[in-house]
Amino acid sequence: MDIPDPDVIFLEGYYFLITTTMHFFPGGEILRSSDLKKWEHYSYVFDRLESTPGQCLEGDSYIYGKGMWAPCIRYHDGTFYVAFSSNDMDKTYLFRSKDLKGPWSRSEIKGFYHDLSLLFDNGKAYVVYGNTDIHLTELNAELTGPKEGGLDRVIADDSGNPMLGLEGSHIYKIGSKYYLFMIHSLRERWRRVEALYVSDSLEGEFTGCDIFDNDLGIRDSGIAQGGYVEGPLGCHMIMFQDSGAVGRLPVVVPFEFKDGMPVFDEENTVEECELCGLCGCDDFIDGYKDFWQFNHEPDMSLVSFDKGFHITTDKVSMNLFHAKNTLTQKIEGPVRSAVVTVDASGINNGDYAGLSAFQGDYAFVGVTKDDTGFYAVMLSNTSKGGPWDLSEEAGVTEERISISESKLTVKVECDFNQDTATCCIKTADGFRQIGTSHGLRFRLDHFTGCRFALSCFSTEAAGGCAVFNDFVVE
16 A cells, blocks of 8 residues: 555554655555554544645646645653645645644644754753755754754765655664664665664764665565654564555665664565555545545535535546546555546536546546536546646547446456556446556656545536445545
8 A cells, every 4th residue: 555655653552654645635644553464544644735726726726746745743741743845836835733642732833844854862951854965953942944054964965866865754862873864776786775874973974884785576666764653562664665556655664773873674574564554445434434535625615524524526627637536545455446427417417426546647436527418438548748747638539338227337457567547337237347448657747546436526517416325445
């Protein structure tokens, strides 16, 4: 499952992990585990950030590939801290709470700190951040910006790396030394590698090397970038691996310190973790479960949950990416299907209501309408241009079939062994495929793993309404 940029703390018998949530709301998801093997949803840090047109999908604005990146979670003197940069706002946010369930108070740290890590040490606070040049900056007592005259220096440098320079900073004081864990790529080809730089003091020289170069035989993508945590089960790094369309998968790696440096087991003995309550079925009778997140900030005046998930449109959209109030959940690989019943009796001509494998290269199946009646339809998109470029084209109609009723049960199966999505509609004889199996890709246009998504959007006139019932993951 897509759980990128993990940062972890251990407190009072539990490991707490926070992950990047990008353009999905609520954001700042925190997971909890007592044994590092069974993980469950615990809380979110925020419901919304700035409610900008981009964050709210107003007009043609959006924040795909941006939003909340690479959070840091810390516990210090009875307070939890979560800090991260927001790439669409060019800001750094700091949230504080006495309880991981909230409420959280929000402030800003003046400046933009890429892949930041907080350090509390000897009554002072620091932030470590950057790409290629890694900076350490002392913060003021209020944690609102750099301390005037405080420590401010470059502590690591990866100049000349043609792939990815050092980033993904995670700094800790372990014993009397300062340990800075980072990711970068091998210089001769793209492959994630974890590096570690160590110093006796924050003013002293940080020296280091690559400490973990392993891909478990999967995709040659490497495993790196994440947090160190020590608890009753010993020392662990929790990093992630680029794994195709399903996203960036977390990997829990045990190690031991020997002569002040981590030593990893050379044998690849792999055990799968169990993910509990991070995705699943929902009847939407009187609400929705915690594993759902909206694509961009929702407009709840257009949404209701009353014996189903109701979406009303308020604008004309050029394609699925601009559909407000799309409700999403992560997909657990390697193969999963989702089924939902769509009641399209309230849609207008030119509306589309349905289920998708939601990513830059999406596959959508649902119901549309014109003057001649209702149709089952399968739409797809294959992004063009550079890896950051989001398609602004209408979806390609792979197949369109006349149906006698406005209610239709649809199915999407995602196979991440092949990175494909296959769409089906339910008939009297069971499910039949509609359209072609469509390729899925992890690209930087969304920068997230594929999700199941429920959407309704209008291409001719706003005001149509769709209702979704009986969402089932198989």
